[in-house]
Amino acid sequence: MIANIVWLSDRNHTLVIRDPHMKLANLEGRAVLIASDGTAHDIHELSGARFGPDPASLFPLWDEVSQWAAQLDELADGIVVDDAKLGPPSPLPRQIIAFGLNYADHAQESGFEAPAGLPPVFPKFVSSLSGPVTTVALPEDGRIDWEVELVVVIGRPIDGPISERDAWDHVAGVMAGQDISDRATQFSTPAPQFGLGKSFPGFAPTGPWIVTPDELPDREDVELGCTLDGTQMQTGSTKQLLVPIPRLLAGLSGIISLYPGDLVFTGTPEGVGVGREPQLFIQPGQELVTSVAGVGELRQRFVRPESGHESARRALTAVAS
Template sequence: MRIAQLAGRTVLLTNEGAIDIPASFEGHVFERWDELLDWSTTAEGARPYDESDLEAPVPAPRQVFAVALNYRPHTAEAGYEEPEAPLVFTKFPTCLTGPYTTVDLPPGHVDWELELVAVIGREARRVPVEKGWEPVAALTVGQDLSERIAQLDGRPAQFSLGKSHPGFGPVGPALVSLDEIPDPDDLELTCELGGEVVQHDRTGNMIFPVPRLVSYLSEFCTLLPGDLIFTGTPAGVGNRRVPKRFLTPDDELVSRIGSVGEMRHRFRRTTP
């Protein structure tokens, strides 16, 4: 099942097109997730749609978590030792945008970070690692766009503001239920910039896999339906390349995760 937001409506995406979910499910997607799964197996009435009308599949999550340095090659390229516990920061929900939008570039150095995003489906607290997948309803593709000057300013650096400009949290194209994913613990990630592959890895190489992240976060706070967990980015980000490379108005960024989906974004420069 692939649930998306299309021009303000919650829809099921199929090979034939988009199907509006029944009105009784609207606003209660996660509370009735299992019922929605059952409905999706016989749903009819698909209609064509324009990808550009797809919006962030969770329009207003209450909490957006993100994890730094969760792939060993990225940890090494950043010049750090492997962390002993997940390094967590937040992205503010107003940064979210859809899977095929144009993102405004603020002043500074804007970088890409392809990430698998886990979507929480039910309230969860103190979840054992061995049950870490149970609160996860779906997966989606995400980009943790980052303005590096603001992110790394100060001692110690603080991440959240430099990662929360409008449009800096692209997610989508849909919430993909776990039954659609052959192996949610090992998915291929590929990020292309202007046709060049700049990031490529597998989620099986995470230092802290999704169940560990869910368990760790739930020790500190209650996870809520619709919460997003950006699970970390692999090596290949722009500020660690030689020479450094950052996003420009001429770029097209393609973010792809096997079995989950693909996003495409363009950029434009804002004026003060």
């Protein structure tokens, strides 16, 4: 069975593999299996051109890919890769869906009551998607915050209501994610602009690979956290989710369709900057490291803003007023 997933194409670099399981990866748009010895094997070549090389093309064929990979002999002596060149494991999702306030302590620190039913849902636009190791330009005069999340990747399509019992059967795997948020944009209008405030370029780093649910010690209890310049900002576990993953997917399925490769951000625990006293936000030159147990790490370095972002926010505020 496939354990983890990443994508690759460059053959002349090295990646430090942090766990012994096989992985899939995306580096410059080419899909590979990563063996237990840390070497990469091109899926297109390994499968005799049956699959790949485009990583996005694997998700509509997820059952076939999984069955094929499960029959492979132990792989070794492949190509080494550079983690800085890994792309997003699911590079072309049709939808990125995110849940807010799905941890009680985070709802409290944000000034909201914990939701009684399905938590609030908002989009992160696809243009914000990135790989695991990136440099992110801070919007001018922004208040940039962090939100570590476990991200679910859809494998089998969901085109009608499903039960909680069957929900995991539709999941290709999970990965680490950061719901980076500009609180200035998010709260610049009378009704919060969740989607826009969380969709600047690079505000949805994901990876470093996809891990199939059966490879997790306990898929309902996955520890996650993040540090800013080495200081711990968030720690938590998905066992603390107010609405667990199967119920999230079942709830969505009664209203919308989910397609292979789609991403679902499942919520963040307490410890965000906007909930602190005094409030704390990311500054140029700082590094955010996100970790999910059994999956891996993301690393984002933040730099001074690019031109144009602040004028866009001012225009949005002017229209709202």
